[in-house]
Amino acid sequence: MTQQLQTSRRTPLNRGRVLAAAVALADEVGLDALSMRRLAEVLGVVPMALYKHVANKDELLDGMVDAVIGEIAPVASGAGWKIAVRLRVLSARQALLRHPWARQALESRTNRTPAVLAYTDEFIGLFLAGGFSVDLTHHVMHALGSRMWGFTQELFNAAASDAEAAMPPEAQAAMAQEMALRYPNILQVATAARHDDGSVVSYGCDDQFEFEFALDLMLDGFERLHGQRWSSSG
């Protein structure tokens, strides 16, 4: 504690140290618990000291997002567009999975940082290099949306089924009965899909499988449209 404070005093703050500490703190406590004041405390510094290195909290978040994007593997060379896009998306997914807060940060940002723009530009380049028209590429990018970053909005998040797992058995049974009565279709689909846990809702699915299922569905669709020289004007 005192040790850390002294170390901090010795080596002065800089933008890189602030961002690295912010990423580490968010990894540990989540994005909602990341405050300027708490970050300052970790760095052994008074809150206002941070404002010499980042303009405000928004810029801090931008810097954190850029750091995560820096972890995405570069484009595979020599592969066809479909394989290259697939690898890039799955690599982005790995980086985002290492920093669970990054998805929320990416969603909340206005997102025009150089790293975001560079990633997007390279991504578009994969389709153009594959012979896609500018027109089709544009719609394809919209259709992919956040899937470009390796994530999508899931139906229900993990927190709910974690809470369910913590419930006493009789409460779980009562919930299952209630679900069966009121929401029979959900129960059917969820029960068929459950893998490791016995949750009533559709968590405990193989997220990676679901993600690739949807990604491949879209890529196959893009391939088909490209093959038939699809155009939005006709």
Place this chain on the structure above:
Amino acid sequence: MTQQLQTSRRTPLNRGRVLAAAVALADEVGLDALSMRRLAEVLGVVPMALYKHVANKDELLDGMVDAVIGEIAPVASGAGWKIAVRLRVLSARQALLRHPWARQALESRTNRTPAVLAYTDEFIGLFLAGGFSVDLTHHVMHALGSRMWGFTQELFNAAASDAEAAMPPEAQAAMAQEMALRYPNILQVATAARHDDGSVVSYGCDDQFEFEFALDLMLDGFERLHGQRWSSSG
């Protein structure tokens, strides 16, 4: 002001009035500016008075989401699964477009309210009634994700291009030149796609077209898999 306060005193608060006021306030000022304290002020009441009608802010947000879901048109009867799903999604989209904050609220929620579950259950029912296997329906629901609610994560949001539109012409020109040098692919795709405004980034697109393009791409994919009796196990 005094008038409003007196009216509020006459008719006591109840959950419905609190929720209606919250929806109206969020419509007006956005979700980030919606605070318990500000809502109380609008209702001419002290902040703590709200806590007799909603347990906390999370429950308030759940109630607001439920109110928006209540605006979604009921399922079309007698149509095939593809048309019924399409109509339902586009109706949800209309409801969400009327309340721009609802998307953010829906994303942030743990989302297990009765209204969310009921909507999801009916939605799943459309595929099952269309003859989809439980297995395929499960993956299809994951693939749709938030598209079920009529929205998807866009690449860049409107705020950025609004800011750009407010920039002086020479600054816009400088930005275009910078984009051309650094991000030529983005510029190409964005320039080809611009409709009404002259923005350098990909806003000013026809959102409705883009949404339906992606939705139909997925529905066509689902139809194809269903037709070939696709199963995840083989």
Place this chain on the structure above:
DNA sequence: ACCTGAACACCGTTCAAGT
């Protein structure tokens, strides 16, 4: 039964001052 007042433990950020 319903509402209030005061308080607690937080936020992000500005401003003037220190070294």
Place this chain on the structure above:
DNA sequence: ACCTGAACACCGTTCAAGT
């Protein structure tokens, strides 16, 4: 050049008290 202290204008929420 970099950091600090005090302050401002906010949050959500608890608790004991009022009517």
